[in-house]
Amino acid sequence: MSAEATRDAALTAPRAVPRVLSIAGTDPTGGAGIQADLKSIAANGGYGMAVVTALVAQNTRGVRSVHVPPVAFLREQLDAVSDDVEIDAVKIGMLADVDVIAAVREWLVRVAPPIVVLDPVMVATSGDRLLRADAEGALRELARLAHVVTPNIPELAILADEPPATTWQQTLDQAARVSARFGVLVLAKGGHLDGDTAPDALVDATGPELFVTMYDASRIETTNTHGTGCSLSSGLATRLVGGVEPARAVGEVKRWISESIRGGGELAVGGGNGPIHHFAGMWQRAGLETRPTASEIRTEWWDGIRDVREQIDALPFLMGLGDGSLRDDAFRGYLAQDALYLRDYARALATASALAPTVAEQAFWAAASEGSITAELELHESWLADGAYAGTRPDSATIGYLDHLLARCAEGDYDTLIAALLPCFWLYQDIGVRLLPRSHDAHPYRSWIETYADAGIAEMTEAAVGFVTQAAARADERGREAMREAFVRSAEHELAFFAAPLGS
Numbered sequence: 065m066s067a068e069a070t071r072d073a074a075l076t077a078p079r080a081v082p083r084v085l086s087i088a089g090t091d092p093t094g095g096a097g098i099q100a101d102l103k104s105i106a107a108n109g110g111y112g113m114a115v116v117t118a119l120v121a122q123n124t125r126g127v128r129s130v131h132v133p134p135v136a137f138l139r140e141q142l143d144a145v146s147d148d149v150e151i152d153a154v155k156i157g158m159l160a161d162v163d164v165i166a167a168v169r170e171w172l173v174r175v176a177p178p179i180v181v182l183d184p185v186m187v188a189t190s191g192d193r194l195l196r197a198d199a200e201g202a203l204r205e206l207a208r209l210a211h212v213v214t215p216n217i218p219e220l221a222i223l224a225d226e227p228p229a230t231t232w233q234q235t236l237d238q239a240a241r242v243s244a245r246f247g248v249l250v251l252a253k254g255g256h257l258d259g260d261t262a263p264d265a266l267v268d269a270t271g272p273e274l275f276v277t278m279y280d281a282s283r284i285e286t287t288n289t290h291g292t293g294c295s296l297s298s299g300l301a302t303r304l305v306g307g308v309e310p311a312r313a314v315g316e317v318k319r320w321i322s323e324s325i326r327g328g329g330e331l332a333v334g335g336g337n338g339p340i341h342h343f344a345g346m347w348q349r350a351g352l353e354t355r356p357t358a359s360e361i362r363t364e365w366w367d368g369i370r371d372v373r374e375q376i377d378a379l380p381f382l383m384g385l386g387d388g389s390l391r392d393d394a395f396r397g398y399l400a401q402d403a404l405y406l407r408d409y410a411r412a413l414a415t416a417s418a419l420a421p422t423v424a425e426q427a428f429w430a431a432a433s434e435g436s437i438t439a440e441l442e443l444h445e446s447w448l449a450d451g452a453y454a455g456t457r458p459d460s461a462t463i464g465y466l467d468h469l470l471a472r473c474a475e476g477d478y479d480t481l482i483a484a485l486l487p488c489f490w491l492y493q494d495i496g497v498r499l500l501p502r503s504h505d506a507h508p509y510r511s512w513i514e515t516y517a518d519a520g521i522a523e524m525t526e527a528a529v530g531f532v533t534q535a536a537a538r539a540d541e542r543g544r545e546a547m548r549e550a551f552v553r554s555a556e557h558e559l560a561f562f563a564a565p566l567g568s
């Protein structure tokens with residue numbers, strides 16, 4: 065892509081996380097108002113912000129009192145947000161009185177946010193007033209500045225300045241009149257009608273043609289409906305960002321509110337009309353698990369086998385290998401076992417290649433398998449050419465290690481298999497690099513040490529560590545634990561393998 069095309073794409077693509085401002089009243093029990101809005105915005109994928117219009121002493125049983133701070137302070141809050149943050153959408157809830165409405169109106173005209181959803185809050189579920197009766201006319205006029213209004217049946221009646229609808233058809237007709245009169249989309253909510261459905265309809269009578277999109281949902285038998293209207297409108301504002309078709313955004317938010325109403329019972333908050341569970345579906349689908357990064361796993365796993373590494377270093381075999389004092393027959397006996405090991409290790413590497421999810425990994429494990437066989441052949445040619453070890457049978461350490469690897473192959477789980485394959489790369493490369501300073505021209509095991517201290521081996525080890533730890537970072541907790549166990553077991557087998565030639 066050219067630089068211009070990249071920039072154009074960045075300008076036209078929806079911002080990944082919409083910034084959504086709620087202008088509303090409070091609910092200290094967290095189920096309605098601003099507290100519900102912030103949860104809804106987050107649950108629908110947005111970054112939530114909040115300007116408080118009124119402080120409401122309320123709970124799930126009802127409203128106790130309302131405190132409206134000075135309007136000048138409301139203006140300061142609104143400007144503090146818009147002077148700093150580019151706002152993608154605004155949801156407006158409780159406005160309390162005419163002065164608050166006037167301040168919000170002036171700000172809306174000046175700032176012109178791209179999306180405005182107005183929930184014409186008038187009366188709480190408990191029946192308490194949240195808008196002074198003398199402010200209804202001002203709220204009606206504010207509807208002209210919104211893109212979508214989300215009235216329930218009593219609120220729709222007040223917007224229409226008519227008696228409340230008693231049937232769903234009357235509701236739709238009334239919504240069409242409000243839509244045409246104020247030039248706004250109306251999401252009419254049938255939640256307050258009797259019956260076993262909770263139908264909603266998006267009504268657009270702003271042009272010459274009438275468009276009605278119906279959303280049928282079965283009514284959920286519950287008393288946990290505190291804050292449904294607040295939640296629906298703020299979730300909708302969030303989902304409208306980025307030019308999403310309103311009919312589609314309503315469908316999405318409706319499915320979300322239904323699962324959140326259904327999950328409300330789990331919360332058991334308060335003794336009245338309880339809140340909905342804004343994250344019920346999300347928590348169920350994704351869980352609450354956190355995941356470590358690949359580099360954290362790298363450190364944790366390496367530290368986790370510190371004692372095994374220290375025990376390997378302390379083995380007489382390793383000490384003799386380092387200072388060159390190791391007896392020749394012990395070393396050749398070890399190599400004969402290693403040659404047996406490498407043939408099956410190569411098969412396990414080939415299985416990892418066959419199971420690999422990406423071509424890069426497939427190629428990597430195939431190359432490692434080939435390298436392993438080549439190493440086996442070279443061992444025979446250089447150290448074991450005299451045939452003295454030709455009939456060697458695998459000892460119990462070799463059998464134990466290979467059984468572990470071949471069992472992981474048989475399971476067919478790529479992640480645990482590559483975790484089991486890793487210690488052979490990592491421990492040998494580490495030992496090679498640490499023994500290298502002790503090698504010299506006359507050192508009897510110089511070629512062995514230099515093989516494992518080689519830059520090519522370091523590169524392959526780095527790649528293997530990368531593939532394994534990235535797979536572990538992607539895995540869920542159980543999968544990651546199974547990988548770690550397979551890795552530790554292989555490291556322990558390496559210890560037994562190094563201990564075997566000298567009988568520990």
Ligand SMILES: Nc1ncnc2c1ncn2[C@@H]1O[C@H](COP(=O)(O)OP(=O)(O)O)[C@@H](O)[C@H]1O
Binds near residue numbers: 254283289296
């Ligand atoms: N018992 C219920 N079962 C299913 N959906 C419901 C139920 N109660 C409300 N809803 C839905 O929740 C949303 C908010 O509706 P409503 O309760 O009418 O708003 P408000 O809180 O403004 O009165 C609507 O989509 C409505 O259909």
Ligand SMILES: Cc1ncc(COP(=O)(O)O)c(N)n1
Binds near residue numbers: 091157293294295
């Ligand atoms: C501050 C505030 N705003 C709105 C509502 C309405 O709640 P509901 O969504 O249940 O109608 C409320 N109870 N409190």
